[in-house]
Amino acid sequence: MIIEFGHFALILALLVAAAQTIIPAWGAAKRDPRLMAFGEPAAVSQVVLILIAFLALMYAYVVSDFSVANVAANSHSSKPLIYRISGVWGNHEGSMLLWVLILAIFGAAVALFGNNLPAALRANVLSVQSSIALAFLLFILITSNPFERLDPAPLDGRGLNPILQDPALAFHPPFLYMGYVGFSLAFSFAVAALIEGRTDAAWARWVRPWTLLAWMCLTIGIAMGSWWAYYELGWGGWWFWDPVENASFMPWLAGTALLHSALVMEKREALKVWTILLAILTFSLSLMGTFLVRSGVLSSVHAFAVDPGRGVFVLSIMLLFTGGGLALFAYRARDLAQGGIFSPISREGALVLNNVLLTTGCVTVLVGTLYPLALESLTGAKISVGAPYFNMTFVPLMFPLLLAVPLGPLLAWKRADLAAAMQRLIAAGVLALLVMVIAFAVTERGPWLAPFGFAIGVWVMAGALSETAFRIKLGQAPLSESWRRLTNLPRASVGTTLAHFGVGLMVCGIVGTSAYKSEEILLMRPGETKAIAGYELVFRGAAPSKGPNYTEIVGVFDVTRNGNPVTRLEPAKRIYDAPPQPTSEAGIYASWGGDLYAVLGDQQGDGGFAVRLYFHPLVRFIWIGALIMFFGGAISLSDRRLRVGAPQKRSTRAPIGVPAE
């Protein structure tokens, strides 16, 4: 009964979304406050209804109700509870339901916290946001209904793809979706502004925190996916320029650009038109990511259900919103008033450079991702665009960007003194050069560019810290004065420093692991020893073992360094019960210097095992960097100014239910 209740709630949500798409926008066009006000309760009831549906589906998963086709196809009674819960979004139907749930949450947030938004803007935003929800609810109910029932119910489910039974993967989709879907709000604001033909001053103040939130979630979501691929797939890498990865990376690049251009727009009302275009493009890229991984165009672990009908439907949604958004932009853009004036050397100018480079980088990734697909559909030729292409195109574009990162925050608005800013970065520059020289001296092998890469990473990190040091007058004023200034620093500024520092750390990790990775693939018999990157590994043999829903063969490696025991690695080959599918569990020893990584392969005839051993220097820096970026965003988001969008007004109506001041 709970399942049917969820199904009915989803249908109601569809109808509410349909009404919410039409009525508030109509009200905004007619200037009818009562019609505009419809968006608010509609958005709230939409989120409640979708939440009911989502919880009903989750209930079906938790109690293993195999009369629900979706549960029977994707769950199993022997699965641990956490994977029964994460199994809700570990499949096509459930993940689309999560998609609309997050979409509705963002919509409801505008309805609930947007009291100080101009009514017409809010009404239009809610209508546009709801139109996206309407499209996806239709998609769910028509092509991928998670509440389809089976009668009679099968005795047990078919189980979740075992490689998805992993803690990082349990949280990767929700974060990624919050990122993708979070950009929907920027899109809705952009379209609402175009509908009205003007942007309110509060526009950027509203867009920025939501973009920031989406960007944070996307950052951590991508990092989790990369981390998972690193330790679960057993390929020994952290990023493969796989189209599915690119599908999430492109919105990230565009979103990062949007984040920075929204800053200019908020502070100086400049870059209005560009910011609106970027908001449309960012969400379009999110939709494209959804289309690529959902349609079966790409074969990957994400392509849960290869169904041409669904592909066509998502493609239509993507074309409708991208095409509609861009057409509206083309029609309306010239009506938008231009904002503040600035000289090329200024904070604004630096942010424009950032935008140019990020969007160009995004385009190179787009070409590299779509070109093989287009070529295959046109000529049937299968080509693979891999790391070499991206190393030749994307990476060089990032060099000037990273060089400029420390400069931006040091430049003043409107017109800045570049020489003065450079002067403040002398310490960072010296440190970077020092690191480069040391890197050249210490490493005997690896590409000659790698020390430059380290220098850039250190430059970004040190530059970020220099900026804060300058702001708090570290070394120029007494320590107590510096401390006072540090505590008075706006949180947004602290967030900037942290996020830039995280980027630098990530660059170091990427350079370190790409340039100095050691790799050994060999046959080992019990008792044999292999040395890699200063460690000696003794293979003690492999023995079968049993987990809650799998059986495995666990290999045991004792690791020593210069004769001192370090750790014991236990890589395993698992066979899950349902569905019976092998996975490999890498044995990883993490240290600051890098990760020792062992993968157990197939047993060979003579008792030996195929074994792959890797040493990934500094690889942790990549994910730690992403984590720091995430926290940087969070601190910036906690800035009071951003939380409400616009300052409290005394002259207008207080929010409902809250007594007037």
Add this chain to the structure above:
Amino acid sequence: MLLWVCFAILTAAVVALLLRPLRRADTMPVEPAAADLAVYRDQLRELDAERERGLVIESELESARAEVARRLLKRAGDDKVVASSRDDTTSHPRAQRIYLAVVALLPVVAIGLYLVSGSPHLAGHPYAERQAAEEGASSVVALIAKVEERLREHPEDGRGWDVVAPIYLRLGRFADAAHAFAEANRLEGETVKRLLGFAEATLMAENGIVSEAVRRTALRVLELEPQRIEVGVWLALAKEQDGDLAAAAAGYRELLAKAPEKAQWRSAVAERLDLVTKKLNGENPGTAPKPAAPEAAAGNGGPDAAARDAAPDVAAMSPADRDAFIQSMVERLAARLKDNGKDAEGWIRLARAYKVLGRDQDAANALASARENLADDKAALDQIAKAEQSLDQIGKEQSPQ
């Protein structure tokens, strides 16, 4: 039903929420201009803070201020235009009409869509509940074990027998059920329900043969409740199985005459009558009258067929009564076979009964008579030969005792 109530409550809640803006008197929206002015004032304030942190060069401060101030003044001008154009456009009737249309359409369309795509008749099937259902079945077994244990200690507990008897019957443990019904009848007094239960259980235990016990039980039921004519099926069937086809046919006809038009067992009786009539007319619709499988649903128990020996009922009798009963039954069978010797199964049953009673010579005689009577039936002779072998087996098993 509960499901639809829940749907109704949910829909009503959503509708109530959606109607809220209509009831609110003060739908004064935030003026676009007011919101903008607040932002501009804030930007002016921030400029000072930015200068303090060195984010704006002194020389640019004034031009930045001027920019914001220009925007502020321009917006303040817009405000008047917007404010004057607003009043005449807020027409409540239109809003009301639209809201009401939404409220009216929402439940109808939702139910319609749900009926197309939903499965309201399907209950949930949680895995644990299913397992509990399986455990539920085994808990019945546990309950029975408990009752059985108690009955072993207190065999005179009529209520225990009464409780367990229908459960045995449902689980297909017919012999146990018959015994339990017999005990309940004996200890708690006869009721039609218990008698019918006993008759049905015995009949099933005997593979559809109407034993003397069933026949007497049927008569007893008629005594207690004359309107339960359906037990007459058993009486007629007993006659049929005894070979008294004419009497059986008469019994069936009488039943059909008395039976209510809509009684479910009518057609079964009619079929039986048809078969018996054909046999009476010398046709042979099959080999020996295959005992009727449970057919008509009489009362709360099914009706039907004859007896080999009346073990359950007999078990309830005193040893003397029991012997007398068995003797009478054997004699009845022997007399019948003397009249009509063309019944291989009957002869075999008689021989087995003699053997069990220890009258080996009579058993051998019975088989010999059977061979004489059925000399021209090869299949029957084979059957008798087989039976003889198994009877010898019984003899050997019994002799050591």
